[in-house]
Amino acid sequence: MDMKLELVMVPVTDVDRAKEFYERVGFVVDHDQTVSDDVRFVQLTPPGSACSIAIGRGLTRMEPGSLDNLQMVVADADATHADLVARGIEVSDVDELAWGRFVFFADPDGNGWSLQQLPDWSAGASGVE
Template structure:
């Protein structure tokens, strides 16, 4: 049986500001923006090429905005991804190299509420879940 991670809830304080950040600055696809009631609105966005989406909203969770830490995205070209983030006005760290192996380069950024994200470069993957080196 497969267990797939499909949605992560990201706690935010200003839904429209967060929607702009994730859709317009990060380039996530806006899947839907649904008002369920006066107290509940759900916005789902998906990173390009990802099988997992994020949900931001009002009336869906009680976590403190900015409390999500350590979420990681993966790209095949970190230099290009970092340049794209900078062009879109995202404050992103310099590239940090932890080792010379594929998967050893990262950048970091926060959303407007302080939720922290990492972006890791993995240029190649093997079949069967094993890393190529």
């Protein structure tokens, strides 16, 4: 039986501010639907990903900024770092660890992200080479 993670709720305080931030990071807006005064659903997908995030109103009981270390895999940490800096995103320096090279950033609410370049010994494990 296959199980595919396709959507992760990211709790934010200001939907428009978060939407603009994630668009600057490079996420594509798939949907932006206001269902009612209490519910707005915005789905964004990172380039190349089969999994999306959702931000909005009335979607989750999690506190804004409570997600820590959502992780995506990238082909090249240095190139990703340079691209995000050019887009005006505040990111960490590239962190060299035995299990990969990482770049970290947070959205305006403090939800934390890590971008991992896989080490050579695991290249291809996730389709990134």
